[in-house]
Amino acid sequence: MGALQTLINYGEGNPNATVGEWKRAGDKVLGYWCSYIPPEIIYAAGALPYRVRGCGATGTDKADHDMSPVCNCSFPRAVLELAHNGTYDYLDGIIGMNGCDHSRRAFELWVERLSPPFHHFVYVPRTQKKASVQKYVDELNKFKTILDKFFGAEINSEDLHESVALYNENRGLLKKVQELFKRDNPPITGTQRHHIVNASVSIPPQELNRLLRELLEELAQMPPSADKKVRIMIAGWVGDDTLVHQAIEDSGGVVVIDNCCFGARSFMDPLQYDPDQQMESIARSYLGRMSCPRMFASFSERFGEIEQLAKEYNVDGIVHTRLQFCDLHGIENVFLNQRKGQMDIPLSSTLVLDYIGQDEGRVRTRMEAFVEQIRG
Amino acid sequence: MSSYKGFQFKTYDFSKKIDTTVDLIDLIDELVGGDIKSRPEQVQWIFDPLLQAIEELKFCQANPDKVVYRHFTFAPEMIYAMDCVSFVPEALTFILPTEYLCALVDEGRDLGMPDHWCGFLGGVLAPLMYKRLPQPKAILHCNQPCDNSVAQGTVLAETFPDTEMFILDNPYTDDEEAVQFCADQLREGFSYMERMTGNKLDLDRFREVMKNSARAYELIYEINELKKVSPCPIPTSAILRVTSVAFYALTGTERLVKWLEKHLADAKERVAKGIGGFREEKLRVVWTMSWPVFDYSVYDWMEEEHGAIAVAYHSAEPFYQPPPDLDYSTASYDELLRLLALRNNNHSMGRQGRGSLNTFVNDNIKWCQEFKADGAIFAGHWQCQANWSSAQITKEKLADQGIPMLMMMVDQLDPRVVSSDQMASRLDPFLEMLTDRKMAR
Ligand code: SF4
Ligand code: SF4
Numbered sequence: 001m002g003a004l005q006t007l008i009n010y011g012e013g014n015p016n017a018t019v020g021e022w023k024r025a026g027d028k029v030l031g032y033w034c035s036y037i038p039p040e041i042i043y044a045a046g047a048l049p050y051r052v053r054g055c056g057a058t059g060t061d062k063a064d065h066d067m068s069p070v071c072n073c074s075f076p077r078a079v080l081e082l083a084h085n086g087t088y089d090y091l092d093g094i095i096g097m098n099g100c101d102h103s104r105r106a107f108e109l110w111v112e113r114l115s116p117p118f119h120h121f122v123y124v125p126r127t128q129k130k131a132s133v134q135k136y137v138d139e140l141n142k143f144k145t146i147l148d149k150f151f152g153a154e155i156n157s158e159d160l161h162e163s164v165a166l167y168n169e170n171r172g173l174l175k176k177v178q179e180l181f182k183r184d185n186p187p188i189t190g191t192q193r194h195h196i197v198n199a200s201v202s203i204p205p206q207e208l209n210r211l212l213r214e215l216l217e218e219l220a221q222m223p224p225s226a227d228k229k230v231r232i233m234i235a236g237w238v239g240d241d242t243l244v245h246q247a248i249e250d251s252g253g254v255v256v257i258d259n260c261c262f263g264a265r266s267f268m269d270p271l272q273y274d275p276d277q278q279m280e281s282i283a284r285s286y287l288g289r290m291s292c293p294r295m296f297a298s299f300s301e302r303f304g305e306i307e308q309l310a311k312e313y314n315v316d317g318i319v320h321t322r323l324q325f326c327d328l329h330g331i332e333n334v335f336l337n338q339r340k341g342q343m344d345i346p347l348s349s350t351l352v353l354d355y356i357g358q359d360e361g362r363v364r365t366r367m368e369a370f371v372e373q374i375r376g
Numbered sequence: 377m378s379s380y381k382g383f384q385f386k387t388y389d390f391s392k393k394i395d396t397t398v399d400l401i402d403l404i405d406e407l408v409g410g411d412i413k414s415r416p417e418q419v420q421w422i423f424d425p426l427l428q429a430i431e432e433l434k435f436c437q438a439n440p441d442k443v444v445y446r447h448f449t450f451a452p453e454m455i456y457a458m459d460c461v462s463f464v465p466e467a468l469t470f471i472l473p474t475e476y477l478c479a480l481v482d483e484g485r486d487l488g489m490p491d492h493w494c495g496f497l498g499g500v501l502a503p504l505m506y507k508r509l510p511q512p513k514a515i516l517h518c519n520q521p522c523d524n525s526v527a528q529g530t531v532l533a534e535t536f537p538d539t540e541m542f543i544l545d546n547p548y549t550d551d552e553e554a555v556q557f558c559a560d561q562l563r564e565g566f567s568y569m570e571r572m573t574g575n576k577l578d579l580d581r582f583r584e585v586m587k588n589s590a591r592a593y594e595l596i597y598e599i600n601e602l603k604k605v606s607p608c609p610i611p612t613s614a615i616l617r618v619t620s621v622a623f624y625a626l627t628g629t630e631r632l633v634k635w636l637e638k639h640l641a642d643a644k645e646r647v648a649k650g651i652g653g654f655r656e657e658k659l660r661v662v663w664t665m666s667w668p669v670f671d672y673s674v675y676d677w678m679e680e681e682h683g684a685i686a687v688a689y690h691s692a693e694p695f696y697q698p699p700p701d702l703d704y705s706t707a708s709y710d711e712l713l714r715l716l717a718l719r720n721n722n723h724s725m726g727r728q729g730r731g732s733l734n735t736f737v738n739d740n741i742k743w744c745q746e747f748k749a750d751g752a753i754f755a756g757h758w759q760c761q762a763n764w765s766s767a768q769i770t771k772e773k774l775a776d777q778g779i780p781m782l783m784m785m786v787d788q789l790d791p792r793v794v795s796s797d798q799m800a801s802r803l804d805p806f807l808e809m810l811t812d813r814k815m816a817r
Contacts, residue, residue, distance in 0.1 A: 070785070130560075130564060296543045297530055
């Protein structure tokens with residue numbers, strides 16, 4: 001099997017096959033909730049960082065007992081459901097943070113109801129003020145100390161240095177794959193790329209680098225796709241799910257870029273690492289990279305990024321999404337709509353999604369109509 | 377018609393077209409201020425904090441260069457210390473007549489606001505975006521208690537792109553580190569205020585404001601202690617609205633201290649005479665989370681029908697201990713910052729929202745035990761995600777203590793979502809059950 005298919009398989013699996021191998025070797029796997037928790041530190045401690053996802057959940061009955069489905073986002077509920085039904089029993093611990101209210105409480109409920117063998121909460125500020133950056137540095141140092149204790153061995157600066165290098169290589173290689181989408185006829189689909197990104201947050205970083213290098217060679221040999229497609233950007237949040245990508249691509253579009261968290265946001269900016277100020281540089285870099293709406297008053301910045309990416313990738317239309325009950329992406333919708341006149345690109349009306357129990361027909365109809373409207 | 381078992385609740389007329397472009401401050405002054413001033417003198421004092429809040433709104437209207445926007449859980453003391461006046465957009469949703477507020481929520485939805493967005497913040501989305509409110513000189517915001525507040529920050533940043541904002545990152549924990557983190561940020565906040573307003577921080581003024589603030593908390597603490605007496609000397613509805621306005625908006629002022637002194641004296645007199653609020657106390661309940669801002673007569677109904685008094689409520693019990701002792705005449709800047717940090721970290725609603733669910737659980741258990749409650753009522757604002765996700769565990773932990781809890785969905789501001797009579801119909805069997813349990817004991 002080639003690298004492309006291997007990565008897709010890893011991206012589709014929750015857990016993927018590398019987890020079993022890792023555990024068989026006697027090593028630990030730590031789940032983490034959000035991309036503001038640096039996997040570099042977890043990996044430096046000797047554990048496999050595994051970003052928890054909701055894929056594979058078919059309902060949310062157990063999670064709903066504590067998290068009302070009337071107001072809570074279905075993504076964290078799906079993750080919590082998987083924890084309840086044992087899917088995440090292989091995890092040696094779980095790391096939470098204050099991404100949004102839903103994910104924060106889902107983490108706490110996981111701890112409260114299921115008593116995982118190890119858990120820790122990393123507080124991540126939402127601004128880059130002096131005191132806030134310092135607080136994040138302190139939090140990361142605390143995180144490191146707690147991991148040292150849990151693993152019975154200290155993460156030394158060399159371990160962290162190597163881990164950062166590996167993850168930065170991941171990002172660089174993923175960006176090269178991404179850049180192939182600047183071409184008129186990219187060799188793979190946006191759906192395939194989304195699987196690759198899903199794989200990238202849950203497999204060992206060396207393995208990822210090896211596969212991505214192989215993939216780039218494979219892609220260099222592949223013929224470009226035959227027909228000219230409508231070039232779409234997804235802005236907002238679709239989680240690790242691929243339905244929206246598929247719906248767009250089955251309608252004659254291609255998702256050439258996104259600004260999503262399971263997406264470009266996780267790899268576009270390399271970590272600006274300074275070996276003499278390890279934690280400081282990690283903290284600054286995470287707080288300052290391509291942002292998520294959890295960061296305070298950051299919409300303008302993101303709007304600038306959307307405009308720039310849309311230009312770079314020669315985008316024909318932007319699909320704006322959010323999951324139901326998401327306040328953070330919800331307000332983003334309002335202002336993206338307000339500013340759409342500033343861009344010379346059609347913007348879809350907001351596609352509100354449910355992570356669980358999605359009405360697939362509605363999503364397909366909406367995407368078909370949008371692609372059709374652009375094609376004219 | 378909104379009635380339940382013969383009890384008449386407030387009614388609304390949603391058929392009238394509301395002109396949302398009117399000056400909201402004038403409207404509040406005329407309708408709410410006018411109503412308070414028309415009440416008999418012996419009850420007028422109760423509403424003084426509301427009048428003070430309205431006067432501040434009027435001041436903002438007349439003095440645009442003194443206006444500092446503030447999130448409702450950012451402690452106002454910093455603004456008073458800098459000799460400015462705070463304008464809290466969300467406060468309008470507390471004070472506005474219900475029909476207007478609902479029309480504003482609808483207008484926000486027309487602008488694309490998600491349906492589920494909490495009306496506290498959503499109610500002012502349209503007035504902000506249409507620039508119907510005063511232009512701020514500075515903006516103090518924070519990210520507690522919930523994602524709605526973070527989202528509100530986007531609204532302010534987009535509405536006033538030329539006004540730099542100061543944002544307080546509210547910590548997750550309650551330890552000394554969290555207090556220090558907040559204090560360090562507040563130091564940055566004062567520099568920001570000096571830069572934005574051109575005023576220099578006067579340490580003596582800061583001392584005076586913090587002294588007033590601490591005194592207000594001391595008084596509310598004493599008042600709360602009296603509420604532990606049976607019968608509880610303070611009726612639920614009359615004071616709830618005013619106390620919440622007072623603590624969300626006016627701490628640091630001398631006028632609030634005077635009001636609380638009167639409030640305490642009144643409560644003491646009632647305790648001495650052995651009288652309760654309005655009606656005989658048969659049940660003591662803790663009311664946690666949201667309260668129906670649009671119709672306080674739900675509490676009258678509870679008292680009349682079941683003798684159920686809400687002896688403790690989440691949003692009017694902001695401090696849990698009396699503030700630390702400090703000699704304010706000599707207190708250092710660092711000591712004052714620390715006190716202000718404590719104040720921010722313990723702001724009601726903020727405290728439970730920003731922290732772990734255990735804060736919510738433990739606060740509720742503490743209230744129920746200390747106030748000797750027969751039961752607890754979690755009235756969860758339907759969009760209030762973090763608190764809804766804490767409620768079930770709270771219910772279970774209270775059940776372990778033999779205290780039943782009702783989980784009831786409400787909309788704090790909008791009776792079109794859950795009306796007063798619907799609330800009463802949910803409360804009725806629960807309160808009946810509490811009565812039966814009490815009788816059986
Ligand atoms: S979509 Fe929004 S609410 Fe859901 S997990 Fe993400 S940030 Fe939280
Ligand atoms: S009621 Fe809930 S959702 Fe509304 S502001 Fe308060 S914590 Fe936020």
